[in-house]
Amino acid sequence: MKKIINDPATVVAESLRGLAAAHGDILDVRDEPAVVLRAGAPVGGKVAVISGGGSGHEPLHGGFVGRGMLDAAVPGAVFTSPTPDAVQSAIQAVTGDKGALLIVKNYTGDVLNFETAAELAAAEGRDVRSVVIDDDVAVADSTFTAGRRGVGGTVLLEKLVGAAAERGDSLDELESLARRVVGQVRSIGVALTAPTVPHVGEPSFALGPDEIEFGIGIHGEPGRERMTAEPADALVERLVAAVVEDLPFERGDDVLLFTNSMGGTPMLELYLAHGIAERRLAERGIGVRRRLVGPYITSLEMQGISITLLKLDDELTRLWDDPVHTAALRWGV
Amino acid sequence: MKKIINDPATVVAESLRGLAAAHGDILDVRDEPAVVLRAGAPVGGKVAVISGGGSGHEPLHGGFVGRGMLDAAVPGAVFTSPTPDAVQSAIQAVTGDKGALLIVKNYTGDVLNFETAAELAAAEGRDVRSVVIDDDVAVADSTFTAGRRGVGGTVLLEKLVGAAAERGDSLDELESLARRVVGQVRSIGVALTAPTVPHVGEPSFALGPDEIEFGIGIHGEPGRERMTAEPADALVERLVAAVVEDLPFERGDDVLLFTNSMGGTPMLELYLAHGIAERRLAERGIGVRRRLVGPYITSLEMQGISITLLKLDDELTRLWDDPVHTAALRWGV
Amino acid sequence: MACTAKDVAAALRTAAEKVAEHRVELVELDRAIGDGDHGENLHRGFTAVVSTLDQAVPETPGAVLKLAATTLISKVGGAAGPLYGTAFLRAATALGDRATMDGAGVAEALRAAVDGVRARGKAEVGDATMIDALEPAAKAAADSARDGDDVAVVLTSAAAAADGGAQSTVDMVARKGRASYLGERGVGHLDPGARSSALLLRAFAEAAR
């Protein structure tokens, strides 16, 4: 394993120091437990929006802290959900009178740790709600399993809820907005190579020179099937079809198309894939009204992409267009 | 080789289609020859700023087309300078009364092809000047060689010159600004892995499991030396020292620090490296006043980073802060 | 012979050693069907438990277990952190402020721990999780305690049952945890959490001897 690190045990803390140094105007980083806080938080008159999860998915979540998006991010160890005390410390630091909404990706660890933190916060008399995002169509949805994973849709959810919080929506309104977004966003990913977790030192899985993992998770967890690599046209059609058929998205729908790099995919390939996805959707009569293309929810150096579709209406489009000023997403400011 | 492509011969054209689809509000893409043009160009009352070079370095240059930066980008085949007719077609499409400035990275191919295009444009009666950027300290600078390569400094140069063009500076002013920037920006890079050019199908060079290439170029050309991997603290100090000693940057200098990912490096590691660079500069009494962290000039999926330092003054700081609205850099709008 | 707070603390130290020894194995098991952090997470957690115990050992077995629980909750993260945290917390609650714990006490604490994990994670036997090791362990402990066995024997019975239970996950299709994403492809793999549960019980049994 070759990595630009000093020690696997201190990777996250050291990386957060760099994030703080680079974006001191937007955010503050606190240590032990590690949390990333919006500069000047708690911001009066708004619900605090908080998310977090294992590290290794940067810019998620710390890169989305700032005006119009998150008030705090709670980074765990690499690919490991953060502990309740860290979540609690973020809640305490940024929550004002209007309460806090926790955006939780649907992984057993995230759900359990955020749940515990929310209970602790409630015991302190705070109004804290959680919304769980589970947009990954690669995984069968069933109450008898851990359920679907939270993946690309998380980025969109954080932007939309963050914008609504910024304009002063109440916790009730935010919670129902968040549930609505969760109901109409779907994603799927594919991996060409595996990520290498620093403390493991070896790739998370082995893929042959012609193999890809279709339906990959963002922690290098396996997905639907291992298959032979295929040309971009066929692969992107496979991704688009899986997402479109799931909700389903239908002729006449307006959507936001998010073409995400898993970290190690060249932008040249990412835009190529995005172009194909646009055409496949146009052929289906689905109108792409907004788009996001880039590495926004990654799995370390993993090569691969994911496609996320969100059904848009005027309200969501407005919230998407609203100003945002974070390390990784910025417009209107 | 696993890549999200259809055919090595059409990679660039297909990727540009995706870029156009994603950013139709900012730019237009034309085919044969391929050029990326600022939407609405030529923009009245300003000098056209044009750059280009081989593809595979995305977001450079197409991702920097837009308000406050480039009027046109000319993408060649992967790692291959574009041809003069492509450059000429970009010049014709975006140049108004105030002429055009070409920003050329110092590679034999880029210099020769842009030179030819500039001659052709001059023959058409246009006022076109070129500025060559050669900021890579890894290479010995000598008039008896091809000279230093243009690398990370190119991104900063395009931003600063683009901002000055936007506010209406004349071609003379832009040319001298550009030369001033070239005089006070320096970079160096390191690779942990090699990029794979689509038509080659194999990594551009072979690195052992513990080897890194110090002083790498952005086309996977070798640099100063092949060495054993070392902890981030030592590696970043080595990069910072090489850059600082070259200009030299001195105690009391104000600088912009640009920590760039070569494409495949996780953001977790990139920010970690950035944090170390900030501290090493602080120890030297060099004041980091602005920073840019991310994958902005890449070498396909190559893992590695580069460090660029630009000496700032009030004028350059103002130009850096000026609004920019491109696919890859955006603020103030 | 019943065991004291000191004995419980010693058992936790043994557990920490066992986790350290098997860190790589647990990472590898998790890498195969999950995300490869289980060994690292537990190692971080139990190292912290030992540091805490180095400062001061609380007075009762229950208090020691509670300290371990809060330390694990705040250091482990992932799914295993809250689950093992809950297990230790429930065991502590079951023991209350008793000064010592005999074989029956161990069985009682283990039952409470396992029920806590079940309530928390909503997994049942057959879902290919730590429950497949813990549930048979709790049953075996109860049987052994009913026979009047002492702490060491109760724990040894529990550990043996946990080993068998863990092994049974190899043939299962996981329905909880990260391995559930794999469906049929997860068959043939030992669940890392089941393995770590068996290792912890083994460590406690060894310490009790």
Add this chain to the structure above:
Amino acid sequence: MACTAKDVAAALRTAAEKVAEHRVELVELDRAIGDGDHGENLHRGFTAVVSTLDQAVPETPGAVLKLAATTLISKVGGAAGPLYGTAFLRAATALGDRATMDGAGVAEALRAAVDGVRARGKAEVGDATMIDALEPAAKAAADSARDGDDVAVVLTSAAAAADGGAQSTVDMVARKGRASYLGERGVGHLDPGARSSALLLRAFAEAAR
């Protein structure tokens, strides 16, 4: 026997075949000390030259070479595009509108071509570039033409000299082109542009026989 526009066109087709055959070799040579595109670039360029010639063959050798030059300039890119483009353009200019080209004409055209590349790229013999193949080739062609040799013999002499010249780059420290970044580390490698120059001359010689 002097050659016509048709013969020049045929020679360019042979050159295109040669480049196609050696595409991978040229890519590999460039990958070792440069950026791995030389074979791909030339292949793209000469394929385009053949397509252009498929549409219509101009009337004079000079006009054919000029068409090749502009096609190469607009299709090859990189360093090789403008350099080979210049070479063919200067050769075309040297030939003017002569209807045929004899051995002396070949030597004259080659001299002009090589001087053009030198002017454009500012490389001299010993810098480890295509100049190391082209300069001896031009000299050998001049000697051969002075002896009254015909086109085929002049080109064969040039090609042989180019081979030797290209081979000499193996021991050089490159001072121009991408290989110059390597310094001493570039020693031991054949320059891809020198190799392609030798291949082109070899193709022309074969076509002339």
